Amino acid sequence: MGDLKSQVTPASFADALRQAIERRGVSLEHLRGRLNDLGTPLSVATLSYWRSGRSQPEHQTSLDALASLEEILNLPVGHLRSRLRPSRRPGPRGGRMSLADVMGGDAVRETLVMLGFDPDASEALVETSMQVTVEIDDEGRARSSVSRCVRKATRDDAHATPLILRTDGPGAQIPDFVARKGCSIGKTHMDVGAGVYGVELLLERPLHAGETAITEVEIQLPDDADPDPFFELYLTRRLSEAMLWIHFEEGHVPTHCQAYLDDPRHRDQQVRATMGTTSAHHVARNVGPGTLGIRWDW
Known part of the structure; x- marks a missing residue:
């Protein structure tokens, strides 16, 4: 008779996935x-990161894939998803979520x-509109993104806001954040092990409550990253x-693209x-908080 404790204690998500793959x-x-x-x-x-326990599904595109993974591995519905650690992505509170809420993870x-x-405090600067352009190279890697945002001050003397990039796992290289217009780069913090990279954006001048500013930032992405067939925007409020x-390289265009929206109102x-x-x-209007993304098939 086996160890009763090992029989009744559910495996972690990584253990369950690894066992299913081996089986x-x-x-x-x-x-x-x-x-x-x-x-x-x-x-x-x-x-690989999921199997090793380095990361787990958090984003909507990953959770969608999880159901397919259970089907491929001949697992009962919910077998893997039920073993996920608690997510730090609760529902909207008063129409807003913090970056920590919507992106998830202690890192x-x-x-x-x-x-x-302060991860739990209201932001001094909030986006009211956002336009992001992403360049995909001929190997399917996202090489750069340019974001143009209209930001509104929620209180006087608002002059700084965070910008964070999260990848599915660590890489040997780190992204380069370039302030192109309307702002400059202040503090930086690069957690390579967790795949979380952040900078402090500083406006050209402090704003009074209700004033707006436009910023344009380019992120030059590492060229050692594994090509992910999707890109997501994190929306912290409406x-x-x-x-x-x-944008795809000419001659290397996907056969199909699908937009998706993780927003309780939609x-x-x-x-x-x-x-x-x-x-x-x-283009989505009156959207957020949540995630907006596009995925594609080659």
Whole structure:
């Protein structure tokens, strides 16, 4: 008779995933291909981080893929999802969420603290609209993103706001944040092990409550990252407009793109990405808090 405790104690998410993969005798590359066929693509690196316990599904695109993964591995519905650690992504409070809420994870909270921001406090500067353009190279890697935001002061002397990039796992290189217009870079905190990178954006001058400023920032992304077939925006509050525009290299354009929206006010709304010749985009109005993303199939 086996150890009763080991039989009744649920395995962690990483343990359950690892055991299921070993039982099926499949490779991560095989899983990547099957997930892609089901329209819920994940990179091999992401699957590897999940299997090792370095990270777990947090974002909507990852949670969507989790159901497909259970199907591929012949697991009961919810077998893997029920073993996820508690998420730090609660529902909206008064129409807003902090960056730590919407992005999830202790590393995000720690990064905010290291940049001089209280993870649980109301922001002095909030986005009212956002436009993000992403460049994807011929190997399917996101090489750079440019974000243009209208920011509004919620109190006098507002002059700084955090900007955080989160990846699915660590890499050997770190991204480069470049303040192009309307702002400069102050403090930085790069948690390579957690894949969380943050900077303090400083406006050209302090704002009075109700004033607005426009900032433009480019993030030059590491070229050693595993190509992820999606890109997401984190919306901490309701925005009048959020636009995500993905540019692909000519000759290396996806066969299909799908927009998705993780917003409690739009649970039943179907959103689509508009395809161009070498790009895909989605514009959402009166959206957030939550996540807006586009994923694609090659």
